Amino acid sequence: MSDKAWPISLADVHAARERLAPYLFRTSLRRYPALDAAVGHDIAVLVKHENHLPTNSFKARNGLSAVTVLSAEEAGRGVLAATRGNHGQGVALAGQLLGIAVTICVPHGNNPEKNEAMVGFGATLIEEGRDYDETLAVAETLVRERGLTMVHSTNDPHVLAGAGTITLEIVEQEPEVDAMVIAVGGGSQTVGALTVLRELKPEARVYAVQAEGAAAFYQSWKAGRPVTVPAADTFADGIATRSTYELTFPTILDGVAGFVTVSDAEIAEAMRLVIRTTHNLVEPAAAAGLAGLFRLREELAGKRVAVILTGGNVDEATLRRVVGREI
Numbered sequence: 001m002s003d004k005a006w007p008i009s010l011a012d013v014h015a016a017r018e019r020l021a022p023y024l025f026r027t028s029l030r031r032y033p034a035l036d037a038a039v040g041h042d043i044a045v046l047v048k049h050e051n052h053l054p055t056n057s058f059k060a061r062n063g064l065s066a067v068t069v070l071s072a073e074e075a076g077r078g079v080l081a082a083t084r085g086n087h088g089q090g091v092a093l094a095g096q097l098l099g100i101a102v103t104i105c106v107p108h109g110n111n112p113e114k115n116e117a118m119v120g121f122g123a124t125l126i127e128e129g130r131d132y133d134e135t136l137a138v139a140e141t142l143v144r145e146r147g148l149t150m151v152h153s154t155n156d157p158h159v160l161a162g163a164g165t166i167t168l169e170i171v172e173q174e175p176e177v178d179a180m181v182i183a184v185g186g187g188s189q190t191v192g193a194l195t196v197l198r199e200l201k202p203e204a205r206v207y208a209v210q211a212e213g214a215a216a217f218y219q220s221w222k223a224g225r226p227v228t229v230p231a232a233d234t235f236a237d238g239i240a241t242r243s244t245y246e247l248t249f250p251t252i253l254d255g256v257a258g259f260v261t262v263s264d265a266e267i268a269e270a271m272r273l274v275i276r277t278t279h280n281l282v283e284p285a286a287a288a289g290l291a292g293l294f295r296l297r298e299e300l301a302g303k304r305v306a307v308i309l310t311g312g313n314v315d316e317a318t319l320r321r322v323v324g325r326e327i
Helices: 010-020 033-039 059-067 072-076 086-098 112-120 132-146 157-173 188-200 216-223 249-255 264-278 284-295 316-323
Strands: 044-048 079-082 102-106 124-127 179-183 205-211 258-262 304-308
Touching (some): 010 059, 010 157, 010 188, 033 044, 044 157, 059 086, 079 086, 079 132, 102 132, 112 124, 157 188, 179 188, 179 284, 205 284, 216 249, 258 284, 264 284, 284 304
Parallel strands (some): 179 205, 205 258
């Protein structure tokens, strides 16, 4: 792949880790015998616990990585982000830690518990738009009208570098990792993984996963060009996007070894499996990678495969539906 397709470098990821070090700890990479047995095919499942970070999500890395590089003038204007919740929490946490005013835009009907968490970190919340893509358009208008500094969830190299620190840790914790299976919303984790692995472990493969009802990246990957879908119909709100992003799609198009989609039912089953075998709480988007691994079991038989529990911010109503097997 041409270097033009890579929006960040390994040096950028190392720089991000240095900025994150005062605020975040290295998360655990663990194996669970019961989970290995459930997946089968002699696969060693390496579970990266991003759900243990201060916002219960890997997006704490992204938000802090982006906000810690702002100039005094940019920070002084206040920052703004559009989100379904986890990115907003990461930016709000960064604002709280660094003394920066934060405004967060979310869609109508957004996860109320994620909204509550963002307000708890000190953010001002604006609810407008029917989904993430419409809310992003609202945020872009506010940036122009109020002079706020945008922290985009995907189209920001510092956000991607923050996400890349996940894979940097994984390679240090398990140098023999063979593959990663990663859920795609905006693609920051996938691009971060591809960036790190091509330098430190080029033989390791990266596979992407999307929800069937929000499969813009998957359809774009198959078509070889960006495709926008009319709706993001999945209960996995963290990966419910309708389009690709210019800073991540070219790298994902050329870099991933494979791409699969999973149904909401498969994601819900993966959530139940995580709860049963690891006793960790995960939100739907966080279980999508494991659901994708089930689709890829034959191809990855006998391998050491990392999956990322990206977040644990599932609301009570959704959790009841999942545990009650209503999904």
